[in-house]
């Protein structure tokens with residue numbers, strides 16, 4: 001099925017990481033132009049850009065920008081977010097789809113009675129404030145460059161759906177993004193783009209650098225998959241394909257406000273004391 005994303009411009013935050021880079025490959029395979037955002041590891045996004053542009057060089061590349069570019073920003077900083085979008089628009093003229101994917105997960109197991117305010121603030125800044133600033137910049141872009149269609153896909157987590165003991169900072173940030181942002185913005189975006197859509201994917205444990213920190217613990221894997229009938233950790237591509245599906249007007253044009261779990265049928269978390 002043709003997702004009709006050819007020549008659409010997609011900005012992916014956190015494209016230097018596992019899920020973001022997988023999404024970049026799937027969008028690029030559909031013929032989209034991709035703006036790959038990275039922060040501390042922006043070199044990984046730059047390397048990915050080289051690979052994508054080699055795999056699918058753009059015709060007339062001398063006169064036109066290449067099909068993929070990498071840009072740097074700390075998404076907790078509003079000026080850097082505004083500059084990221086201004087630069088993407090300078091290069092490609094418009095952004096058709098946004099993937100709000102950047103985030104952190106603090107791997108230390110910290111019940112809330114032992115959690116520092118510093119950790120709480122760091123997680124909310126990196127996972128929620130960054131999403132607010134990214135969505136705000138995109139909606140400002142829509143206000144400035146009118147069009148019929150637009151799409152935002154936010155990357156939440158099963159932590160938002162089931163909670164996550166010892167990681168309440170992450171679960172709270174993701175729940176705000178999944179329920180508060182997704183469901184509010186789906187009703188705001190249509191004022192700026194009448195067919196604009198906002199959706200959210202909620203991956204369970206996914207095989208990326210973020211999860212490698214605990215993947216070496218077989219007991220943790222057992223606990224994570226205890227209520228998962230498919231009995232596997234997601235691949236980044238499992239998540240990436242769902243993101244691309246939701247971004248496509250032709251495939252998902254009547255889907256907005258959806259919260260799509262990508263967790264192999266997971267029904268909750270096994271308690272461990």
Ligand SMILES: NC(=O)c1ccc[n+]([C@@H]2O[C@H](COP(=O)([O-])OP(=O)(O)OC[C@H]3O[C@@H](n4cnc5c(N)ncnc54)[C@H](OP(=O)(O)O)[C@@H]3O)[C@@H](O)[C@H]2O)c1
Nearest residue numbers: 014016017018019039040041075102103157205206208210
């Ligand atoms: N892996 C999982 O099991 C899992 C499960 C559920 C949900 N998720 C969610 O999926 C998303 C992608 O995660 P991943 O697994 O692909 O992790 P990852 O490989 O660690 O990638 C995380 C990305 O977020 C970026 N980022 C972090 N803090 C940032 C900041 N302040 N400003 C800008 N960028 C920042 C990182 O950029 P740099 O590296 O360049 O700094 C990186 O590109 C996250 O939102 C995560 O919460 C992951």
